Amino acid sequence: MTTLWFVLVLFMLVMYVLLDGFDLGAGAVHVFVAKTDAERRMVLKAIGPVWDGNEVWLIAAGGTLFFAFPVLYASSFSGFYLPLMIVLWLLMMRGVSIELRSHLKHPMWATFWDAGFFVSSALLAIFFGAAAGNVIRGVPLDASGFFFEALWTNFDPTNPNPGILDWYTVLVGLLALAVLVTHGANYLVLKTEGALNARARRMALAGWAATVALTIPVTVSTFWLRPVMWANFGRAPWGAIFPLIAIGGLVGVLVCLLRHHERGALIASGAYMAGMMVSSAFALYPRVLPAVNPAHDLTIHNAATSLYGMTVGLVWWSIGMVLAAIYFVFIYRLFRGKVSPEEGHY
Amino acid sequence: MDDPTLVARWQFGFTILYHYLYPQLTMGLALLILILKSLYLRTQDDRWNRSARFWAKIFAINFVMGVVTGIPMEFQFGTNWAKFSVFAGGIIAQTLAMEGAFAFFLESAFLGLFLFGERRFGQRLHWFSAFMVWLGTWASGYFIIATNAWMQHPVGYKMTPDGTVELVDYWAVLLNPWILAQYMHAIGGAVLTAACVMSGVGAFYLLSHQHEEYGRRFVKVGVLTGLIASLFQLYPSGDWSGVQVTHRQPIKLAAMEGLFQTEQGAGIAILGQPDMQALKLDNPFVVPRALSFLTYRSWSAEIKGLDAFPRDEWPSSVPLLYYSYHIMVGLGTIMIAVMGLSVLMLWRRRLYQARWLLWCLMLMVPFPYIANSAGWMTAELGRQPWLVYGLLRTVDGASPTVSSGNIWFTLLGFAGMYAVFGMLFVLLVLREIAHGPEVGPSGPEAALGVSG
Numbered sequence: 001m002t003t004l005w006f007v008l009v010l011f012m013l014v015m016y017v018l019l020d021g022f023d024l025g026a027g028a029v030h031v032f033v034a035k036t037d038a039e040r041r042m043v044l045k046a047i048g049p050v051w052d053g054n055e056v057w058l059i060a061a062g063g064t065l066f067f068a069f070p071v072l073y074a075s076s077f078s079g080f081y082l083p084l085m086i087v088l089w090l091l092m093m094r095g096v097s098i099e100l101r102s103h104l105k106h107p108m109w110a111t112f113w114d115a116g117f118f119v120s121s122a123l124l125a126i127f128f129g130a131a132a133g134n135v136i137r138g139v140p141l142d143a144s145g146f147f148f149e150a151l152w153t154n155f156d157p158t159n160p161n162p163g164i165l166d167w168y169t170v171l172v173g174l175l176a177l178a179v180l181v182t183h184g185a186n187y188l189v190l191k192t193e194g195a196l197n198a199r200a201r202r203m204a205l206a207g208w209a210a211t212v213a214l215t216i217p218v219t220v221s222t223f224w225l226r227p228v229m230w231a232n233f234g235r236a237p238w239g240a241i242f243p244l245i246a247i248g249g250l251v252g253v254l255v256c257l258l259r260h261h262e263r264g265a266l267i268a269s270g271a272y273m274a275g276m277m278v279s280s281a282f283a284l285y286p287r288v289l290p291a292v293n294p295a296h297d298l299t300i301h302n303a304a305t306s307l308y309g310m311t312v313g314l315v316w317w318s319i320g321m322v323l324a325a326i327y328f329v330f331i332y333r334l335f336r337g338k339v340s341p342e343e344g345h346y
Numbered sequence: 347m348d349d350p351t352l353v354a355r356w357q358f359g360f361t362i363l364y365h366y367l368y369p370q371l372t373m374g375l376a377l378l379i380l381i382l383k384s385l386y387l388r389t390q391d392d393r394w395n396r397s398a399r400f401w402a403k404i405f406a407i408n409f410v411m412g413v414v415t416g417i418p419m420e421f422q423f424g425t426n427w428a429k430f431s432v433f434a435g436g437i438i439a440q441t442l443a444m445e446g447a448f449a450f451f452l453e454s455a456f457l458g459l460f461l462f463g464e465r466r467f468g469q470r471l472h473w474f475s476a477f478m479v480w481l482g483t484w485a486s487g488y489f490i491i492a493t494n495a496w497m498q499h500p501v502g503y504k505m506t507p508d509g510t511v512e513l514v515d516y517w518a519v520l521l522n523p524w525i526l527a528q529y530m531h532a533i534g535g536a537v538l539t540a541a542c543v544m545s546g547v548g549a550f551y552l553l554s555h556q557h558e559e560y561g562r563r564f565v566k567v568g569v570l571t572g573l574i575a576s577l578f579q580l581y582p583s584g585d586w587s588g589v590q591v592t593h594r595q596p597i598k599l600a601a602m603e604g605l606f607q608t609e610q611g612a613g614i615a616i617l618g619q620p621d622m623q624a625l626k627l628d629n630p631f632v633v634p635r636a637l638s639f640l641t642y643r644s645w646s647a648e649i650k651g652l653d654a655f656p657r658d659e660w661p662s663s664v665p666l667l668y669y670s671y672h673i674m675v676g677l678g679t680i681m682i683a684v685m686g687l688s689v690l691m692l693w694r695r696r697l698y699q700a701r702w703l704l705w706c707l708m709l710m711v712p713f714p715y716i717a718n719s720a721g722w723m724t725a726e727l728g729r730q731p732w733l734v735y736g737l738l739r740t741v742d743g744a745s746p747t748v749s750s751g752n753i754w755f756t757l758l759g760f761a762g763m764y765a766v767f768g769m770l771f772v773l774l775v776l777r778e779i780a781h782g783p784e785v786g787p788s789g790p791e792a793a794l795g796v797s798g
Contacts, residue, residue, distance in 0.1 A: 049458030052413060056454045060446030062420055067443040070435020077424025077431075078745035084425055085418075085756045089763060092414040096767065099410040103774050146428065148747035305436040305513075306506075312516040313440060320447025327455035334459065334467065 001310050002300040005068040006288070008317065010281045012064055016057035017128075017277060018270045023047040023054055025184015027094065027121025028177065029207075031114055033188060033199040037107070040114060044098060044346035045339045046191035049331065051098060055091070060324075067313060071145060072288050072303040079139055079147040080131065083164045087127050094120035102346040122177060129176025133169030136222060136229070136280055137162065141291035145298065157225055160292050168221055175214040179276075182207030182253060183269040190262040191339050201257060204265065208253050211272070215250070226290075229283040239282045246275025351744040353753040354426040359726075360757065361418050363719050364764050368412035370718050373487055373533065374540025375405050376480040378571065383476045387469065393783075397563055398476075399464075400783035401544070406461055407774050411767060418760070426753065430733050430743030433510045437503055437519060438493050445489035453482030487536070488529055495524035497734050498725070499594055511737065524594070527586035528725070534578040535721060538681065539714040541572030545688070546711035547779055549704040557782040562698055565707065569688040569697070576682040584678070585640070591728070592641040595735065597655045598728030601664045602671040603637055604630075605651045612637040612649040616672075620665045625652070662730040670723035677717040684710055 030043040066073040077084060097116035101109070134149070137157050141147045152163035159166070165173075185204035189197055223229055233239050252268030255261075284290065289298040304310070379401050386394035420442060423431050431439075456478035464472045502518030503511040513519065545568025551561030591599050599605075604620045604627045605612055614637045618630035638647040652660060661667050684706050691697035697704075729735055733743040 049462050053451065053454035053458065055413075056446065056450040059417065059420060059450055060443070063439065063443030063446040066420075066424065066431065066435055067439030070439055071432050073424045073435060073439070074428035074431035074745075077421065078426070078428035078748050081425050081745070081748050081752055081756075084421060085759065088418050088421060089759060091417055092763060092767075095410055095414040096770070099406070100770060100774065103407070103777070144746070145432075146745075146747045148749075305439075309436045309440065309513040312513070313443070316444055317447060320444070320451070324447065324451040327451055331455045331458060334463065 001307060001314075002304045003286075004314070005304065005310055006281075006285065006300050009061065009065050009068055010278065012057060012061035014274050014277050016054070016061050017273055019054035019057055020051070021180050021183050021270075021273060022187035022266070023051040023184070024121050024125055025180035025182070025186075025207075026188055027098075027117045027184070028125055028181050029185050029188070029200070029203050031118045033185065033203050034196055035199075037110060038341060039196045040110070041102070041346050042192055042196060042339055042341060043188060044101065046188060047098070048346050049335045052095075053328065053331065055095075064317070068305060068310060069288060069300070069303040070305055072298050075141065075145050075147070075298060075303075076139075076289055079141075079149055080134070080164065081148065082151055083127060083131065083149075087124065087131075090120040090124045090127070094124065125177040125180040126170075126173035129173035130165060130169040132176070132277075132280065133172030134162075134164060135289060136172075136284070137166075137168055137225060138290040138292050141289065141293070141296040141298065143296060145296070145302075147291075162292070168225060171214065171218055171221065175211065175218050178207055178210035178214050179269065179273055182211055183266070183273065186253070186257075186262075186266040186269050189257075190266050193338055204253070204257055204269075208250075208257070212250060215276075229280075232283050232285060239279075242275050242279040242282055244275070246272050246279060249273075249275055348750045350748060350750040350753060351741050353750045353757065354744050354748075355740065357426065357753055357757040357760065358422055361415070361422070361760055361764075363722070364768075365412070365415040365419060366719065366722060367715055368408050368415060369483070369487070370536040370539045370715070371408050371543060372405065372412050373483045373536035374538070374575075375401060375408070375543070376476075376483045377537060378540050378544060378567065379405060380473075380476045380480045381567065381571075383473050387473055393559060393563065396783045397560060400560070400778070402461060403778050404775055406457075407771060407778070409457060411771055415764070415767070426745055426748060427733075427743050428745035428747075430738060433738055433743065434496075434734055437500075437511060437513045438496055440513065440516070440519065441489045441493040441496070445486055445493075449482050449486035449489060453479055453486065456482065484533065487533060488525075491529045491532055492520060492522060492525050494725075495522045495528060498528075498729055499524035500734055500737055511734075524590065527583060527590050530583035531579065531587050531721070532718075534575050534583050535714065535718045537571060538575040538579060539718060541568045541575055541685075542681070542707075542711055542714045544568035545572055545707045546709075549707040550779070551782070552698055553701060553704050553708065557784060560783045565688075565697065565704070566692060569685055569692060569707070572681070573685040573689045576678065576685050579678055580682060588640060595728065596650050597652070597659055598661065598667075599641070600650060600652045600655070601661045601667050602724060602728060603649075604664075604668045605637070605649060606653060608648065608651040608654050610638075610648050611635040611646040612651075614640070620668050622664060659731065661728050663727060667724060667727040670720040670727060674717045674720040674724060677713045677720075681710065681713055681717070 026043055026047055030040060034040040034043050062073075093116050097113045097120060101113035101117075139147050139149060140161055150163045152165040153159055153161055155163070155166045155170075157166045157168040182204050185200045185207055188200035189204060192200065249268045249270070249272030252271065253265055256264035256268055286299045286301065287297045288300055288303055291297050379398050382394055382398035382401065386392070386398060423435075423438075423442075456475040459467070460472065460475035460479050463475060496519055499522060500511070501522050502513060502515035504514045506512045544564045548561045548564025548566075548568055551557045552565065588599075591602070603612075604615050604618060606620075606625045606627065611634070613632035613634040615627055616631045616633060618627040618632075621628045635645045637649055639645050641647065641649065652664070684703075688697055688703060688707060691700050691703060731739055731741075733740045
């Protein structure tokens, strides 16, 4: 049952990254691919009806994590206090930037919110990547199961008292930015036409090249810093399917972009992200938050809620997810196809 | 001021009071927009539809603010109240996670459809999306009240050997007897906020002789729902909440009422200042025996005063609790009076000409916001010094590793951001009000109107 909830929480996080990933990525590239006010409004129209729903996956994943693994929630949220609060501020800035831009017709007003949307989206991508890097690298958990990390110490991931940002986590953050740029640009390619479409396509290719260039050092340094990440792949070789999905996604992005297969490219960039996330989780299992001192690792066993709680949770969670899936299919079908310049609210 | 628990309380209190300024209007307005939209479908009078669209614009701005200021609330359980999360996460996270699964997905999906889909998908689907948004916002409120109710009145749990609580009865938590009265009172307050805002904007239009056709409609819908909601706050929801506190949290009752000594046939203090040195109420103005009757339905029932309880179980700020409660009741009474009078004048067909009463309606807009905030302060200050009533003290719930300096940093950050958000919100809503329901701010929105 605890393993099942490990998988379900992972599923929700992957859904969040896939869905909010493309609107985050769209924010990180829109100032470069959309030059005129009309084009920037097109970007907002492309994500307008869905971005809020996508972000709900983060809230729902957080809630699910809290209920299934309360000890993990308490420990990681208080330990990552400062970066989480900064993430909150960026999420707020971003939501307001998307929604308020259209309310006043003035070029300076638009410029201000464009900048807010860009900065918050790009920084969120980097912070989310750095967060993943912290979880893989391990944190200074003490015997009581708590820790506190400064934003940075000496940027050395082998330091027994590491900071949120060190060269390894920053590298993962840049990889996250690169892949979300690719993913977001792929989404804009799918949703737009004309000059915007062409520029987004070039951006997706550039993002793809950066993703390839960063995946290699990130992978190498992960196994160099944490050789223990190999162990599960040795024990259960079928797990190799997850990195293969990631590699397949990476190849797929290039092939689909070159063949102008717009939907395929978006699916492929999603497959890369899902493959990378699931690979990392597979290698971490059963740990949910590794400690610098392995004796203090938080695992699915010492961080989970009661069996009864997980069992009743499974009932309502399943119902809730079926409903959510219906809404999402419904909404995405209603708003499918290219956005048109005439209609919409932004 | 450098006690991390205290600064964390300031941060939670500030961020949640600020946050709740938005959802109370969201929940109330969702109902009123559904009413406007239904009136349009029944009468086919396009002005009802334009009214719905006008309020949808204000709803949209308000909703964004509610969403962005709401995210920190869930996070803070982990960031600032880590030991509480370990202690009670197995229970309160159930209801919090259910809010995400059942309410947030629903409202976010249909809000997009409601705001962008009218022209593209037709009137029936548009009404349906308004209905679903209403359902989502009210469901969201239910799960939050259920979470809070467990902290006020823990049920369905057992203690584990490692000193935390474990869920043993899911339905007991979801159907906690504490929920009903508190949910009705919170929802009634939300509808009252929306009613006061709508009648206030309508009164402004009538007083300033612009958009008068709409002004009359807003005033009419606003005062009718406002009277129902304000009476509902008195009885049954307010009365039931009071009886509930009497039986389950008698210390809170004593502190709310400023009752320092146990009395047979206790009166209600309408005015007076709690004197924490002399432990009495200064300058009291008391209605004799009223409190005994309202709580136990008997003019001579004994009400326990604060003296009946050990000092370390008193709420941490008796005066603030006392004033919060009295402000809530006082403003509630004024709102009942103004709404009642307005409905009377509406019935006599004199309301739209009674400028003094329209002035009252317009100036009353802040009252429900203050009353709702004061009501929540009453509920939560009265829960102190407990985080989970009778089980976990607030001082034992804070994060052990987060220092006060770091919390000050984030509290000041929130204060700065929220000040900017507040100014933007007021600016944009005032602009929408100045534009009025006839024209939208953007071309496509306006084009929707006449053809619709």
